[in-house]
Amino acid sequence: MTSIRRLALLVPLLTLCALAGLRAAHADTLGDIRQRGKIVVAIDLNSPPFGMADDKLKPYGSDVTAAQMLAKDLGVQLEIVQVTGPNRVPYLLTGKADIVIASFSITPERAKVIDFSLPYSAADSVVAGFASTPIKSLADLAGKRVGVVRGNLQDTLLIPLVPKGTTMVRFDDDATNAVALLSGQVDAIGTAKELVVETARRNPDKHIETKFSVKVVPQGIGMRKGETALKVWIDNWVTVNMKNGRLGESYQKAAGTPLPDLSAYFPR
Known part of the structure; x- marks a missing residue:
């Protein structure tokens, strides 16, 4: 840094x-x-x-x-x-x-x-994306655009972990972060697993899924x-x-x- x-x-x-x-x-x-x-x-x-x-x-x-x-x-x-x-x-x-x-x-x-x-309460911080996007681990984020909420937990968690070549894109709230994924502005998002479930439920045709877990953190x-x-x-x-x-x-x-x-x- x-x-x-x-x-x-x-x-x-x-x-x-x-x-x-x-x-x-x-x-x-x-x-x-x-x-x-x-x-x-x-x-x-x-x-x-x-x-x-x-x-x-x-x-x-x-x-x-x-x-x-x-x-x-x-x-x-x-x-x-x-x-x-x-x-x-x-x-x-x-x-x-x-x-x-x-x-x-x-x-x-x-x-x-x-x-x-x-x-x-607690949240399982995860990386999520489309089922068709080949992401299984942190290493697969190289060359990808990853959306996070500015200053949020996933932002601070992922900064020291993502591989070189990852582009972090920051948004003001979870809703905007999710829309960025749905609209193709980013390849994946760092978010809470609970939000992935809700986003997938609201947009069943998009086939959104959790790619991998980063960390479970208490709230x-x-x-x-x-x-x-x-x-x-x-x-x-x-x-x-x-x-x-x-x-x-x-x-x-x-x-x-x-x-x-x-x-x-x-x-x-």
Whole structure:
């Protein structure tokens, strides 16, 4: 990675860290939520099966269900603000949302800037393409155009792994990334396996399939650093609802497949 590229990646991170520092002096979001009687949750509604909107623009999906359950258990109203992959952290740090439930993969880079709850969900990061495209492994991406969502997990995962000659093409959200594949702008896409299933279901004539898995990564509820009371409450809520199966049921209903085993992340 060149020094210019490192600087380009570092500047946004430093900016976000500065924003986090400015908000650290006021760290009682849980109290604020209870006082106003409403929690503002950022959700990506272009990320099936986690977040979607129907033809009447009503949100649905496993992340939406999780947000609805959380708000109900907290005893407050739910307000959803729509985000994309790249603006999830900025929305959180600038106070446009209290928390983020948006297929938010837990990564060391993000954990430097925000806090995550215990995992409530997970995504199998994969490379997908047309059945007719001869891709079976990373080596087969050489000479191919691969679409990813800018700054998303698959982007950061694939950068150090793809062979020389691979062209990474970045888009603003999962929906645009999928359209790029369907329209032939790219040869393959890095995405969540759950999104491949949904894209294939909606476009059966395109014969979209998962080519290979890159990594299964847990997803957490994002919150600003220093929010000790909020983190304790949410971690407890996640633990209870993983144990009683409500979060697993919500995921399976939306994704059509069981939630990956996340027991290793919880105290025994």
